[in-house]
Amino acid sequence: MESIQAIKQRFGIIGNDPKLNRAVEKAIQVAPTDISVLVTGESGVGKESIPKIIHSLSHRKHGKYIAVNCGAIPEGTIDSELFGHEKGAFTGATQTRNGYFEVADGGTIFLDEVGELPLTTQVRLLRVLENGEFIKVGSSKVQKTDVRIVAATNVNMFDAIKKGKFREDLYYRLSTVEILLPPLRDRKEDIHLLFRKFASDFATKYKMPTIRLSEDAVILLEKYHWSGNIRQLRNIAEQISVLEQNRTITGATLHGYLPNIGSNLPAVISADKKESDFSNEREILYKVLFDMKSDLNDLKKLTMELMQSGNTQQVQKDNERLIQKIYQEKEEETHFEEPQRPTTSEVLEIPPQIAIQRQEDDKYHFAEEIEEEETLSLHDKELELIKKSLERHRGKRKAAAEELGISERTLYRKIKQYDL
Numbered sequence: 001m002e003s004i005q006a007i008k009q010r011f012g013i014i015g016n017d018p019k020l021n022r023a024v025e026k027a028i029q030v031a032p033t034d035i036s037v038l039v040t041g042e043s044g045v046g047k048e049s050i051p052k053i054i055h056s057l058s059h060r061k062h063g064k065y066i067a068v069n070c071g072a073i074p075e076g077t078i079d080s081e082l083f084g085h086e087k088g089a090f091t092g093a094t095q096t097r098n099g100y101f102e103v104a105d106g107g108t109i110f111l112d113e114v115g116e117l118p119l120t121t122q123v124r125l126l127r128v129l130e131n132g133e134f135i136k137v138g139s140s141k142v143q144k145t146d147v148r149i150v151a152a153t154n155v156n157m158f159d160a161i162k163k164g165k166f167r168e169d170l171y172y173r174l175s176t177v178e179i180l181l182p183p184l185r186d187r188k189e190d191i192h193l194l195f196r197k198f199a200s201d202f203a204t205k206y207k208m209p210t211i212r213l214s215e216d217a218v219i220l221l222e223k224y225h226w227s228g229n230i231r232q233l234r235n236i237a238e239q240i241s242v243l244e245q246n247r248t249i250t251g252a253t254l255h256g257y258l259p260n261i262g263s264n265l266p267a268v269i270s271a272d273k274k275e276s277d278f279s280n281e282r283e284i285l286y287k288v289l290f291d292m293k294s295d296l297n298d299l300k301k302l303t304m305e306l307m308q309s310g311n312t313q314q315v316q317k318d319n320e321r322l323i324q325k326i327y328q329e330k331e332e333e334t335h336f337e338e339p340q341r342p343t344t345s346e347v348l349e350i351p352p353q354i355a356i357q358r359q360e361d362d363k364y365h366f367a368e369e370i371e372e373e374e375t376l377s378l379h380d381k382e383l384e385l386i387k388k389s390l391e392r393h394r395g396k397r398k399a400a401a402e403e404l405g406i407s408e409r410t411l412y413r414k415i416k417q418y419d420l
Contacts, residue, residue, distance in 0.1 A: 002057075004028070011049050014197050015190030019182040023050065030177045031057035036129060038114075038174045039152040041181035044229035050179055051110035051150040060148055063107030066100050071113035078121050080137050089138020101134055101145045108148040114174065115155030115166060122167045125149075129173045149174070184229040188222045194230060195221060198237035209247045211240055216251035224258055383418050386411070390420065 004024050008014070013024065030037055031054045039047045048067065055065045073081050080089075084099030100109055111117075117125065128134050129149060133142050151174045160166035184191060195213065203210040213221065226232055236257050240249055385404065393399040401411040414420075 002028075007053060007057075011053055013046070013049055014194050015187055017182060017187040017190050019180075020187060020190070023179050023181050024053065026177065026179050027053045028057060030054060030179075032059065034058075034148055035176040036148070036174050037150045037176070038171075038178045039150065039181065040157075040178060041152075041154065042183045042229055043154045044231035045181040045183060046230055047152040047154075047181055048110070048112065050181070051108065051152070054150055055108040055110075055148070058108070058148065060107050064104045065108050065110070066104045067110040067112060068100055069112045071116035075118050078118060079124065082121065083124060083134045083136055085137035086139045089136075093138065096136075099134075099136065101128060101147055102143065104147050105145050106147070108150060111149060111151040113153060113155075114151035115153040115157065115160055117166075119165075119167065122170050126167065126170045126173060129170070184226040184233060185224075191222050191226070191233065192218050194233055195237055198234050199241060202238050202241040206242060208241070211237075211244065211247050211249055213254070214248060214250045217249050217254045220251045220254055220258070382414075386414055386418070387420065390415075 002010070004021055007024055007028060013020070027037075027050045037050075037054060039050045041047055051067070052065070055061060068082070070078065079085075080093075080097065080099065082099050082101055084097050084102055085093050087093055087096045111125075124134060128145065128147070132144050132146060134145060135142055155166075157166060157171050157175075161168045161171060184194075192213070199211045228235075239257055240254070244253065246253075386400070389400040389403050390397075393403070397411050397415070398408050401408040404411065
């Protein structure tokens with residue numbers, strides 16, 4: 001069996017990071033078997049090299065090797081591409097076509113970006129993995145195939161399963177062995193080595209001297225986040241090789257080619273936190289509303305005590321202080337829309353001729369005193385006024401409530417209370 005170093009050299013894999021070496025070692029160990037393999041890692045880390053290693057070291061190495069980018073094939077044609085179709089199966093199907101699983105019989109199929117497969121195609125793929133059977137589009141004949149499947153994805157499969165975008169049973173079928181390739185930022189000692197290799201390749205390609213990095217440029221190169229991984233590093237090496245006249249690249253020059261430098265680790269607010277913040281705001285709003293209701297009930301109680309007792313001075317002061325507190329709290333809650341202030345007659349639930357009047361200095365006091373004999377007949381007068389108003393408006397509560405200066409809801413409660 002070839003050594004890890006020989007395999008890396010054969011397939012152009014550069015670097016000596018322990019995680020990278022472990023991934024290559026697993027590929028070598030699993031190659032002689034027929035079990036399915038799932039290669040995971042971020043976009044641009046070089047996942048396409050692992051299936052090639054597995055195929056070349058397997059007993060299928062003389063069979064076909066087909067790489068399929070599942071994310072690049074339209075959803076309407078993916079089944080036809082993978083499993084084939086019969087003539088007349090759909091518009092444009094002028095002849096029978098063999099799919100990749102039929103063509104690669106006895107070989108290996110690499111399904112890149114397998115996480116992008118539609119759910120209907122996932123069901124068909126699961127059947128191939130379980131018993132090697134498939135059916136062409138537009139056919140009813142079951143066909144057999146003997147292929148080795150190696151899949152790759154940069155999608156978090158557990159999140160995709162949780163969201164219902166990927167079948168859990170298919171995931172466990174594909175990931176009999178899972179090989180994880182580390183991102184470039186976790187291979188800091190390999191970054192400069194890769195850059196030098198790319199610079200040498202482009203110097204040969206474009207027939208110009210090889211670019212070299214100064215010490216400060218090397219430090220900057222190794223500290224950068226490399227969200228695009230090896231693919232991004234290669235592109236930047238090519239840009240600098242073509243555009244820069246000076247073949248010694250300083251940190252200042254390299255800085256101009258690195259996008260979003262200084263913002264490599266953006267702050268991310270999770271959906272759970274947003275949900276939590278919304279829940280807290282809702283609880284605060286409920287508390288404010290309950291406090292307002294309690295204050296209004298206290299105000300009603302104080303008002304009735306004022307009307308029924310002769311000691312009005314202290315009760316009046318308490319009443320004024322309570323009303324000011326209510327409106328002050330509502331003005332401070334600026335992030336909520338201020339509700340329309342209730343009229344005094346609604347708060348007291350009595351006819352407007354004995355309502356509390358608001359003065360110019362925004363303080364409240366009672367404009368007239370209620371005589372003892374009037375208080376004793378307040379119930380009867382209120383009942384009489386409600387009856388007359390309802391009769392005048394032919395039972396229309398809304399019009400009667402407007403005339404009485406109270407809300408329709410309050411009037412409805414009075415009608416039930418007096419059994420009108």
